[in-house]
Amino acid sequence: MRLKRLFSLLYDLYGPQNWWPVDRQYHQLKGTDPRDEIIIGAVLTQNTSWKNVERALENLKREGELSLNFVRSVELEVLKELIKPSGFYNQKATRLKAISEFFNPTQRVQEASREELLKVKGIGKETADAILLYAGDRLTFVIDKYTQRFMKRFLKVEGSYEELKEFFESNLEPDLFIYKEFHALLDEHAKRYCRSIPLCEECSLRNLCLSAGPSS
DNA sequence: TACCAGGTGGGAA
DNA sequence: TTCCCACATGGT
Numbered sequence: 001m002r003l004k005r006l007f008s009l010l011y012d013l014y015g016p017q018n019w020w021p022v023d024r025q026y027h028q029l030k031g032t033d034p035r036d037e038i039i040i041g042a043v044l045t046q047n048t049s050w051k052n053v054e055r056a057l058e059n060l061k062r063e064g065e066l067s068l069n070f071v072r073s074v075e076l077e078v079l080k081e082l083i084k085p086s087g088f089y090n091q092k093a094t095r096l097k098a099i100s101e102f103f104n105p106t107q108r109v110q111e112a113s114r115e116e117l118l119k120v121k122g123i124g125k126e127t128a129d130a131i132l133l134y135a136g137d138r139l140t141f142v143i144d145k146y147t148q149r150f151m152k153r154f155l156k157v158e159g160s161y162e163e164l165k166e167f168f169e170s171n172l173e174p175d176l177f178i179y180k181e182f183h184a185l186l187d188e189h190a191k192r193y194c195r196s197i198p199l200c201e202e203c204s205l206r207n208l209c210l211s212a213g214p215s216s
Numbered sequence: 217t218a219c220c221a222g223g224t225g226g227g228a229a
Numbered sequence: 230t231t232c233c234c235a236c237a238t239g240g241t
Contacts, residue, residue: 144222
């Protein structure tokens with residue numbers, strides 16, 4: 001099956017996911033950059049449910065400011081308290097400080113190099129690609145464990161992060177909308193049905209899945 | 217109670 | 230390179 005066909009199937013099933021969610025009204029009011037919210041959220045969501053990330057983002061809005069400027073200037077211990085609900089707050093606070101130092105007026109996310117971004121402590125491939133795609137509008141496909149699990153089962157495609165990323169990028173047209181939505185749709189489907197213990201009986205893609213096989 | 221969530225870094229093999 | 234573990238809160 002062509003990836004574009006898979007994308008269409010998922011898009012028809014779940015509709016637009018509109019990743020990355022950003023409070024545009026807040027940023028307009030505060031004069032802050034909505035891209036900062038994506039960058040901060042990308043770090044906070046590492047191995048963490050989005051609900052918990054939202055609590056941390058709310059804390060930043062309410063008791064500080066949802067911006068890299070604020071992250072850069074606030075005391076580390078205060079930052080830890082604010083982001084506590086997102087878990088791993090000690091290392092995430094340090095990582096937020098590091099990424100806030102990386103992005104400054106001379107280093108815009110629209111022009112940042114992936115290699116340089118990966119050198120920032122706490123920014124791995126997935127976080128780097130998520131930042132570049134969703135905050136920087138850069139054509140880089142994001143792979144996560146949902147994508148890896150789904151692709152392994154559905155198309156029997158597996159490999160390293162870079163191999164899977166290359167698989168998507170070489171089989172998809174270079175379209176930002178598709179890159180952004182496809183990743184979000186794969187997550188949505190994996191969360192609903194292609195779980196660690198899959199719900200194949202309820203999955204509407206089961207007839208096309210190379211692992212589940214056709215249902216009777 | 218146990219497991220999972222929009223991962224990463226460091227150390228051991 | 231690959232595997233294993235620590236990192237932490239909150240929901241089911």
